[in-house]
Amino acid sequence: MKQSVAAERKNKMKWEENVRKVVPYIPGEQPREKDVIKLNTNECPYPPSPMVEKAMEEMQYQDLRLYPEFPEKTPLAAHLAKYHHVGEEQIFIGVGSDDVLSMAFLTFFNSDRPVFFPDITYSFYDVWADIYRIPYEVRPLDKNFRIRKEDYIGKNCGGVIFPNPNAPTGVLMELSDIEEIVKANSDNVVIIDEAYIDFGGTTCLPLLEKYDNLLVVRTFSKSRAMAGGRIGYAVGNEKLLRYLNDAKYSVNSYTMNRPALRLGAASVKDEAYFQEICGKIVRTRERSEKELAALGFTFPASYGNFIFASHEKVRAQEIFERLKEKHIYVRHWNKARIDNYLRITIGTDEEMDALFAALREIIA
Numbered sequence: 001m002k003q004s005v006a007a008e009r010k011n012k013m014k015w016e017e018n019v020r021k022v023v024p025y026i027p028g029e030q031p032r033e034k035d036v037i038k039l040n041t042n043e044c045p046y047p048p049s050p051m052v053e054k055a056m057e058e059m060q061y062q063d064l065r066l067y068p069e070f071p072e073k074t075p076l077a078a079h080l081a082k083y084h085h086v087g088e089e090q091i092f093i094g095v096g097s098d099d100v101l102s103m104a105f106l107t108f109f110n111s112d113r114p115v116f117f118p119d120i121t122y123s124f125y126d127v128w129a130d131i132y133r134i135p136y137e138v139r140p141l142d143k144n145f146r147i148r149k150e151d152y153i154g155k156n157c158g159g160v161i162f163p164n165p166n167a168p169t170g171v172l173m174e175l176s177d178i179e180e181i182v183k184a185n186s187d188n189v190v191i192i193d194e195a196y197i198d199f200g201g202t203t204c205l206p207l208l209e210k211y212d213n214l215l216v217v218r219t220f221s222k223s224r225a226m227a228g229g230r231i232g233y234a235v236g237n238e239k240l241l242r243y244l245n246d247a248k249y250s251v252n253s254y255t256m257n258r259p260a261l262r263l264g265a266a267s268v269k270d271e272a273y274f275q276e277i278c279g280k281i282v283r284t285r286e287r288s289e290k291e292l293a294a295l296g297f298t299f300p301a302s303y304g305n306f307i308f309a310s311h312e313k314v315r316a317q318e319i320f321e322r323l324k325e326k327h328i329y330v331r332h333w334n335k336a337r338i339d340n341y342l343r344i345t346i347g348t349d350e351e352m353d354a355l356f357a358a359l360r361e362i363i364a
């Protein structure tokens with residue numbers, strides 16, 4: 001009989017001591033059934049721009065014969081540079097922002113001093129730190145889930161990273177506070193992960209004109225409805241990007257596939273559609289906050305496409321399980337400080353109505 005993976009692992013092999021071991025990041029579940037309401041991975045409930053559909057139809061399968069172009073030399077980079085009013089040499093494109101962030105950890109967090117990030121944040125950061133053997137320290141959020149800027153100023157750290165708005169809390173940090181952190185860390189790279197910035201936050205991109213140690217990371221997975229396309233990018237000082245590209249080309253020259261580069265470019269061209277879906281999500285989020293409050297949930301004001309909510313009476317774990325039985329998926333972490341919270345992605349109005357109906361039953 002075939003040994004189970006657990007049993008196999010117990011049975012130590014001689015070579016195992018030399019393996020690079022890491023506890024991997026666990027992404028949200030991707031259920032196989034079709035009839036689910038999926039509010040667990042912050043995907044966009046709307047399709048990508050019709051221009052993306054057209055670009056897909058126009059693609060030629062023969063194009064796949066050739067290796068893709070270098071991402072920084074593509075129309076996608078040119079469109080992004082124009083969109084953000086920066087030079088093309090200030091854009092780095094990767095396979096989702098996870099790829100961009102991973103490369104940025106590898107490139108910029110290379111001192112013996114610990115990198116700082118919040119205790120409650122994107123749970124991939126400590127995984128990258130572990131796999132690249134980067135020392136790090138987590139800084140606790142305050143009781144209102146705010147990042148305390150003092151924790152990142154005047155400390156002897158080896159770099160700073162956090163999302164703005166933070167995930168999974170949705171809490172936004174003021175631009176002036178971010179500026180203080182960037183300014184105080186001139187001997188470090190500060191990475192601001194703006195995965196959710198398009199849902200009402202203020203971007204820190206203008207700070208790039210003043211500071212050469214800032215890297216801003218973005219994704220097409222949320223506000224551009226292209227999680228399946230795997231496109232992320234960073235904007236930063238030209239010199240910073242040269243180092244980032246050197247590292248990336250030393251790992252894999254051709255990270256981006258040809259279709260993704262084409263489809264991403266089509267998305268950036270359709271500003272009207274982009275604004276329309278972001279607006280719809282923000283409006284649904286505002287309505288959802290009212291509905292959840294009426295049901296007895298509390299949550300910090302969210303600037304993301306999700307709400308991080310806790311119920312006054314019913315435990316998050318129970319709500320999570322009961323929702324799953326009803327084929328509604330949200331996200332729950334069995335982690336200190338946040339184990340009584342659920343992160344609920346904003347879906348369509350119909351999906352949210354189904355969620356509220358289910359919650360009403362569970363809570364009653």
Ligand code: PMP
Binds near residue numbers: 195218
């Ligand atoms: N940063 C944050 C804060 C996220 O929540 C996510 C989504 N899991 C990512 C980065 C990565 O997104 P992607 O790789 O799809 O661009």
